[in-house]
Amino acid sequence: MSLGYAEKLSFIEDVGQVGMTEFFDSAHVLQDKIEELAKLVEKSRHLVVFTGAGISTSCGIPDFRGPKGIWTLQREGKPLPEASLPFHRAMPSMTHMALVGLEKAGILKFVISQNVDGLHLRSGIPREKLSELHGNSFMETCPSCGAEYLRDFEVETIGLKETSRRCSDEKCGAKLRDTVLDWEDALPPKEMNLAEKHCRMGDVVLCLGTSLQITPACNLPLKSLSGGGKIVIVNLQKTPKDKKATLVIHGFVDKVIAGVMELLNMQIPPYIRIDLFQIILTQSLSSDKKFVNWTIRIASVHGISAPLSFIKSVEVSFSNNQNYKEAILDAQPFLLKRRTVRTETFEIFLNLKFSDGCGCLNTQIQIPFNFEDQESTESFKLDKNAIFEQMREVAIQDSICGQNAVIERKTVLVPKSEVTVHAIVTNVKTFDHQSSNGDVKPRKEGMNGLIMTRKQRSKGRKRKTRP
Numbered sequence: 001m002s003l004g005y006a007e008k009l010s011f012i013e014d015v016g017q018v019g020m021t022e023f024f025d026s027a028h029v030l031q032d033k034i035e036e037l038a039k040l041v042e043k044s045r046h047l048v049v050f051t052g053a054g055i056s057t058s059c060g061i062p063d064f065r066g067p068k069g070i071w072t073l074q075r076e077g078k079p080l081p082e083a084s085l086p087f088h089r090a091m092p093s094m095t096h097m098a099l100v101g102l103e104k105a106g107i108l109k110f111v112i113s114q115n116v117d118g119l120h121l122r123s124g125i126p127r128e129k130l131s132e133l134h135g136n137s138f139m140e141t142c143p144s145c146g147a148e149y150l151r152d153f154e155v156e157t158i159g160l161k162e163t164s165r166r167c168s169d170e171k172c173g174a175k176l177r178d179t180v181l182d183w184e185d186a187l188p189p190k191e192m193n194l195a196e197k198h199c200r201m202g203d204v205v206l207c208l209g210t211s212l213q214i215t216p217a218c219n220l221p222l223k224s225l226s227g228g229g230k231i232v233i234v235n236l237q238k239t240p241k242d243k244k245a246t247l248v249i250h251g252f253v254d255k256v257i258a259g260v261m262e263l264l265n266m267q268i269p270p271y272i273r274i275d276l277f278q279i280i281l282t283q284s285l286s287s288d289k290k291f292v293n294w295t296i297r298i299a300s301v302h303g304i305s306a307p308l309s310f311i312k313s314v315e316v317s318f319s320n321n322q323n324y325k326e327a328i329l330d331a332q333p334f335l336l337k338r339r340t341v342r343t344e345t346f347e348i349f350l351n352l353k354f355s356d357g358c359g360c361l362n363t364q365i366q367i368p369f370n371f372e373d374q375e376s377t378e379s380f381k382l383d384k385n386a387i388f389e390q391m392r393e394v395a396i397q398d399s400i401c402g403q404n405a406v407i408e409r410k411t412v413l414v415p416k417s418e419v420t421v422h423a424i425v426t427n428v429k430t431f432d433h434q435s436s437n438g439d440v441k442p443r444k445e446g447m448n449g450l451i452m453t454r455k456q457r458s459k460g461r462k463r464k465t466r467p
Contacts, residue, residue, distance in 0.1 A: 008158045009182060020211065020237040022067065023250040033249045034259035037232055040204050040247070041107065041260060048202035049099060050221055051113045051120070054209020054235055058093045058254050060085070061117055063209075088138070088153050088309050089357025091271055092123035094254045094431045095208065098261050098268045100124040105266065110198035114210060114217055116180050121150060123271065131195040133187055133217050135180035142167040144174035151302055152275055153309040158182055165303060187216065199223035206232045209253045212239040262433040272392045273359075273427035275310050276301040276407075279350070282417040283371055291339050292371045296348065298334040301421060308332060310426055312355045319347035345370040352424075359427040360402040371416070381408045384423070391425055401425040 025033060041047060053063035062070055073080055100123050102108035112131045113120055118138040120130055127148075132139075140149045140163055147167055157163055159182035162175045181187070195217075199205055205221040212218040212233070221231050222244060230246040233239055234256050242248050249256055261268055280297040298314050300306040314334045318324040324346070327336050340346075348367040354360060384407050391403055401424075408421040 020067075022236040023238065024236070025250045030249070030251050030256075031259070033247060033251075034256055035263060036247055037206075037234075037249065037256070038260045038263035040230065040232060041102070041206070042264060044107065044204040046109050046198070046201045046203050047102070047107055048110045048112065048198050048205045048221075048224070049108060050199075050205060050207045050210065051111065051115060052208070052210025052212075052235075053115060055095050055253055056090075056093060056115060056117055056119060057209070058095075058252070059090050059117075059119065061090060085357040086309070086355070087117075089355070089427075090117060090119060091273070091427055091429055092119045094268060095257045096120060096123040097271055097431060098257045098266075101261065101266055101269050103129060104269070109202075110194070112195040112198070112217075112220060114214065118150070122273070124269070131191040131198075132179070133191050133195065135178070135188075137180055139179045140165060140176040141179050142169070142172060142174050143177055145169055145172045147172070149176065149302070151306070152300070153302075153307045155180070160185055165306070192216075195220050196223055199229075200227060203227075203229045204232065205229060206234070207239075207241075207245075208234050208257070210235060210239070211237055212241045258431075258433045268431040268433070270396050270428065270430040272395050272425060272429075273401075274388055274391060274423050275426045276421060276423055277308060277311065279365070279367065279420045279422065280304075280417065281367065281369075281420075282415065284415050285342065286339070290342055292342050293337070293339050294369075294371075295335065295337045296350075296367075297336075298329075298350065298352070304333075308334070310355050310358055311352055313353045315351035315353070317349045317351070319349070320344075340369075342371055345373075354426065357427075358401075359425075359429075360400070363402040363404055363424060365404065365422065379409055379411045382406075384408075387423060391423065395425045395428045396430070399428060399430070401428045 053061070057063055070080060096119050099108055099111060099120070103125060110129050110131070111120055111125050112133065114134050116132070116135050116137045118136045120132070121127065121136065135158075137154050138151045140151065140155055141147070145167060147169060155163055155178045157178045158180040160177050160179070162177055165176050167174045167176060199220045200223045202224040205224045207221055212221075218241065221241065224231060225244065231241065231244055232247045232249070233242060233245045234249045234251065234253055236250060236252070258268070278299050278301050280299060281294065283292050283294045285291070286293060296316070298308065298311065300308045311334070313328060313330040316327040316329065316336050318326070324338070324340070329336060346369050348369055350365040350367065351362055352365065353362045387405050387407050391405060394403055395401060404422050404424040406420055407423050410419045411417070
């Protein structure tokens with residue numbers, strides 16, 4: 001988990017109501033309400049979902065205001081939860097993936113989230129159908145051309161500050177900024193306007209895992225009422241908007257949504273995570289033309305200096321292992337320099353060891369080395385989406401991860417260099433509709449679960465809306 005988000009926020013004395021009491025509907029009442037919600041969802045013409053911290057607690061990400069919330073523990077002087085796995089490896093919950101299923105079926109029209117964990121985007125909700133009101137810890141944006149960059153590592157700043165990277169558009173090149181709001185930052189108008197538009201259009205606005213305390217965001221679901229829309233709230237704590245709701249459900253979000261999907265006879269899509277990395281091989285002749293000085297580097301596709309967060313170490317070996325010493329690269333940059341005879345050909349074997357939170361321990365990449373071979377260095381760029389789809393199908397069928405594929409190669413003849421972009425399946429997680437006490441167990445999971453950070457805003461602390 002990254003408790004870094006809470007630590008990066010500017011200090012304020014009043015974070016609003018914390019330690020909120022949790023309520024649980026009885027089993028038969030809960031079932032009746034799930035059936036009522038399923039009917040509302042089935043009949044809806046424009047379903048909008050509004051999410052808060054409670055949708056991600058089953059991912060291991062603590063909330064802020066619950067009995068074990070970050071701000072609750074801080075106020076009580078108790079230690080914060082220890083991180084067992086890094087924030088960037090958080091996997092979407094059953095609810096996240098159920099929403100993807102509803103969107104693909106044409107039922108869910110728009111998602112509005114107060115969370116900054118990036119799990120809606122990572123789950124597969126299209127960007128154009130998502131408003132992230134408080135930003136995304138894994139997103140950078142260009143203030144000049146508006147380009148967005150989704151990273152596989154947590155961006156180092158919050159508060160819409162400049163980061164260490166620049167826009168990759170050659171015509172732009174402006175310094176990028178983080179997208180996560182600090183306390184006094186105004187809600188981004190693009191996100192807010194879309195959210196308000198869809199709430200006004202919504203005939204059902206389903207609020208999941210939110211205490212509905214932070215203004216002006218918490219008032220968005222109310223926009224549906226003027227057009228005859230209905231509000232449904234699924235949350236363990238009472239909210240200030242309960243009296244405005246058609247239906248209030250006190251139960252675990254995953255359990256409620258799993259029940260709805262089962263009643264609708266809909267499958268919850270699996271979550272398949274595919275990560276990218278690049279291998280850079282550079283070669284140059286020695287002054288006497290007898291040897292090749294070469295360097296191999298395993299790096300992030302987000303830039304040479306960007307963290308390659310899902311790889312822990314790289315073991316390098318060779319087909320001609322009697323002549324070449326093996327190497328273990330256990331710290332970034334993952335870089336190896338060697339000199340070999342110009343005419344010699346061999347294979348380089350890379351054993352990539354994955355970091356905590358990945359569903360498999362390692363994978364192997366084989367690279368042919370032949371300085372004299374010019375044909376193998378041709379550039380190409382394959383259809384990334386088609387390759388991703390094939391990798392997902394295999395991962396689902398076999399319920400394993402670690403498969404990898406080359407999706408792009410760029411070559412330069414002088415000095416001779418080759419950059420190859422690889423895609424790799426690092427997590428596979430499937431779901432059924434069964435849950436126990438709200439602790440949803442994935443049917444097949446590539447890892448043991450994770451703990452992350454949560455983010456939300458305080459009662460009484462109003463967000464400004466930019467003009």
